Amino acid sequence: MERVSHSVTLILGDGIGPEVAAAARRAVDATGVRIDWETVELNADVILKTGQSLPEHVVDSLERTGIGLKGPVTTPVAGGFPSVNVALRKRLDLFANVRPVRSLPGVVTRFQDVKIDMVIFRENTEDLYSGLEHEVVKDVVTSLKVITRTASIRIAEYAFKYASEAGRRKVTAIHKANIMKLADGLFLRCCREIAARNPRIEYKEMIVDNASMQLVMRPDTFDLLLLPNLYGDIVSDLAAGLVGGLGIVPGANMGEKHAVFEAVHGSAPDIAGRGIANPTAMMLSSVLMLIHLNERQAAQRLQTAVEKVYAQRQHLTPDVGGNGRTDEFTDAVIAAMN
Amino acid sequence: MLVHIGQIDIAERVHNAWLRTMEDGIHTYDIYKEGTSKQKVGTKEFAEAVVARLGQLPQTLKRIHYSPKPPAKPAAARAVRAAPKKDLIGVDVYIEWPNRTAHDLAACVAKASGDGLDLEMIANRGVKVWPDGSPETLCTDDFRCRFISSSATPKQIVALLGRVAGLGLEVAMTQNLRNYDGKPGFSLAQGQ
Numbered sequence: 001m002e003r004v005s006h007s008v009t010l011i012l013g014d015g016i017g018p019e020v021a022a023a024a025r026r027a028v029d030a031t032g033v034r035i036d037w038e039t040v041e042l043n044a045d046v047i048l049k050t051g052q053s054l055p056e057h058v059v060d061s062l063e064r065t066g067i068g069l070k071g072p073v074t075t076p077v078a079g080g081f082p083s084v085n086v087a088l089r090k091r092l093d094l095f096a097n098v099r100p101v102r103s104l105p106g107v108v109t110r111f112q113d114v115k116i117d118m119v120i121f122r123e124n125t126e127d128l129y130s131g132l133e134h135e136v137v138k139d140v141v142t143s144l145k146v147i148t149r150t151a152s153i154r155i156a157e158y159a160f161k162y163a164s165e166a167g168r169r170k171v172t173a174i175h176k177a178n179i180m181k182l183a184d185g186l187f188l189r190c191c192r193e194i195a196a197r198n199p200r201i202e203y204k205e206m207i208v209d210n211a212s213m214q215l216v217m218r219p220d221t222f223d224l225l226l227l228p229n230l231y232g233d234i235v236s237d238l239a240a241g242l243v244g245g246l247g248i249v250p251g252a253n254m255g256e257k258h259a260v261f262e263a264v265h266g267s268a269p270d271i272a273g274r275g276i277a278n279p280t281a282m283m284l285s286s287v288l289m290l291i292h293l294n295e296r297q298a299a300q301r302l303q304t305a306v307e308k309v310y311a312q313r314q315h316l317t318p319d320v321g322g323n324g325r326t327d328e329f330t331d332a333v334i335a336a337m338n
Numbered sequence: 339m340l341v342h343i344g345q346i347d348i349a350e351r352v353h354n355a356w357l358r359t360m361e362d363g364i365h366t367y368d369i370y371k372e373g374t375s376k377q378k379v380g381t382k383e384f385a386e387a388v389v390a391r392l393g394q395l396p397q398t399l400k401r402i403h404y405s406p407k408p409p410a411k412p413a414a415a416r417a418v419r420a421a422p423k424k425d426l427i428g429v430d431v432y433i434e435w436p437n438r439t440a441h442d443l444a445a446c447v448a449k450a451s452g453d454g455l456d457l458e459m460i461a462n463r464g465v466k467v468w469p470d471g472s473p474e475t476l477c478t479d480d481f482r483c484r485f486i487s488s489s490a491t492p493k494q495i496v497a498l499l500g501r502v503a504g505l506g507l508e509v510a511m512t513q514n515l516r517n518y519d520g521k522p523g524f525s526l527a528q529g530q
């Protein structure tokens with residue numbers, strides 16, 4: 001049977017970006033799924049040269065393929081460029097930030113004796129991140145928090161849909177509606193509305209401060225978390241820290257028409273070009289991409305292979321306590337697939 | 339609290355007695371653990387156990403030592419920023435515009451421009467949607483129309499709002515835009 005081929009925009013990024021992107025590409029190709037990669041350069045130099053955080057050639061490619069796999073991009077500090085990630089989210093209306101957080105066997109963390117397996121759904125387009133700031137009078141600044149029914153319903157629907165498709169049992173909406181009664185109150189009302197339509201999935205609510213404590217005390221009790229933008233930003237990094245940090249957790253920014261899968265770690269300029277960068281986050285982001293492409297078998301193969309290599313602890317990169325190189329780790333993952 | 343009011347020695351006595359109680363395995367229900375703890379007690383019994391140990395020191399845990407507070411320095415004069423030069427240069431007018439496009443709104447609301455206050459851009463939830471918006475941007479009914487002038491007066495702002503209302507548009511909220519020492523005291527819209 002002729003396999004369907006998928007088009008994907010591969011954004012190399014800065015620093016270790018090209019190295020981890022190449023490693024992820026090799027691993028994805030090894031699953032047997034056919035991908036037509038459109039490789040685009042997007043890094044600090046390109047941004048400075050074009051004067052845009054999101055140059056047209058990148059947008060054009062993403063418009064064509066609908067799917068991006070992205071390495072870390074450094075936004076130049078000088079020049080007042082908006083962050084590349086923010087620009088991508090807003091330009092393509094990537095409203096959902098999805099971060100699965102799973103314990104990896106063999107990674108030494110403070111929580112290694114606990115089985116952590118949660119998925120964080122963060123609303124990505126509004127809340128305090130709308131950039132509505134004013135110095136109203138001298139030395140008095142207000143920043144507007146925007147919560148809308150449209151955006152809240154959209155993220156809640158998306159989270160519950162994912163929960164039922166992925167066989168998740170429980171959705172916990174996280175909020176501060178005891179203080180922000182109108183704003184977070186609206187978010188909660190929308191979550192409840194969607195929860196009522198999904199009676200087979202357990203629905204809980206938790207205030208964000210308590211949720212932060214519970215996450216470090218009983219991380220194994222969480223399944224799917226649903227949060228507005230600001231809490232989602234903070235809690236998703238907290239959760240990543242439970243399983244070993246940003247080097248090993250994948251991320252996805254999803255919209256109606258587009259999806260960009262990315263490693264959420266930085267570009268690590270200090271180790272760029274030395275061949276020791278850890279491509280795990282990029283590979284696991286590729287797993288999310290394969291699921292999105294409905295290549296579930298290939299996704300499972302890649303995920304299992306990464307976990308196998310971690311469990312063996314033979315070919316890991318220095319950041320997770322090994323002395324392997326990027327290529328060696330990638331070879332081991334590919335070998336583990338067969 | 340005892341440290342705060344300067345009773346350092348009493349604070350040390352209480353804290354060390356508490357450490358000794360913990361070390362002796364006398365634990366309340368919330369932290370009692372089989373094997374580690376020796377005696378499960380209620381609040382009152384725990385307090386009595388601490389009182390009974392006043393004057394004792396912990397044997398394995400590190401004993402507590404509080405240093406006296408340094409004498410209070412005279413309060414530094416509160417830093418005051420010199421009054422900046424402020425210029426009123428425009429206004430954000432939030433307009434309720436249900437089920438219509440930013441383009442249509444621009445065509446309509448631009449008619450309210452005048453006195454040097456011109457429609458510069460329209461944003462929705464912080465994202466610029468006119469001119470040159472992205473078709474992907476999700477729009478709510480709340481559009482922010484930014485009018486900018488080289489210099490405006492409060493009266494001109496109010497007159498502008500009057501003209502907007504005169505067009506049959508419903509103003510939901512307004513926010514004046516000022517420069518402080520020539521720098522904008524407001525953020526640009528995403529994409530602006």
